Amino acid sequence: RPCAWASGGAGRASAPGGASAEAGGSGTGSRGCWHPRSQETAITEPGVPEDLPVTLLGEGVRARVVRLDQPGSPGTAHLVALGVLPGVEVTLLQRYPAFVMRIGHTEFAVDDQLARRIHVGR
Numbered sequence: 001r002p003c004a005w006a007s008g009g010a011g012r013a014s015a016p017g018g019a020s021a022e023a024g025g026s027g028t029g030s031r032g033c034w035h036p037r038s039q040e041t042a043i044t045e046p047g048v049p050e051d052l053p054v055t056l057l058g059e060g061v062r063a064r065v066v067r068l069d070q071p072g073s074p075g076t077a078h079l080v081a082l083g084v085l086p087g088v089e090v091t092l093l094q095r096y097p098a099f100v101m102r103i104g105h106t107e108f109a110v111d112d113q114l115a116r117r118i119h120v121g122r
Contacts, residue, residue, distance in 0.1 A: 050066070050121040050122065051066050051067070051119050051120075051121050052119060052120065052121070053115070053116045053117075053118065053119055053120075054090065054092060054099065054101070054115055054116075054118040054119070054120050055095075055099065055112060055115045055116050057092045057120065058092070058095075059092055059093060059094060059095055060091070060092070060093070061091070061092055062089055062090070062091045063089070063090060063092075063120035063121060063122070064087065064088070064089050064090075064120060064121060064122065065084060065085060065086050065087065065088050065089075065090055065118060065119070065120055066086060066119050066120060066121040067086055067119045068080070068084065068085075068086070068117055068118060068119070069116070069117040069118075069119065070117055075113070075114050075117065076117055078114070079110070079114060079117060079118065082103075082106075082108050082110075083103050083104070083106060084101075084103065084118055088103055089103070090102070090103050090118070090120060091103075093107065094109075098110065098111055099111070099112065099114075099115040101115075
């Protein structure tokens, strides 16, 4: 998929402010794209710690939901309606521009504020 920051030529992406980066070069994300989340540290190994936000997982990593922050809030109720419940296994498919996850055969996207409410572990 093309980068959301793409500006023109194949394999080139433009960062905010006009700087550009070659796909696959330093400062690029996993899809050859510069964006703010490409600079975050993500857990990419199969062993996931006991309790961390799903936003810290790398793309393709599976983990089990251990808790949801802010119980009773409308945002958390939305996550529950999507099937995000403690004990359910979730796979993070994409981190940018939205967090795309899979639970079973269902894929859905949430913004970073909602994704930070989902805590996963082993």
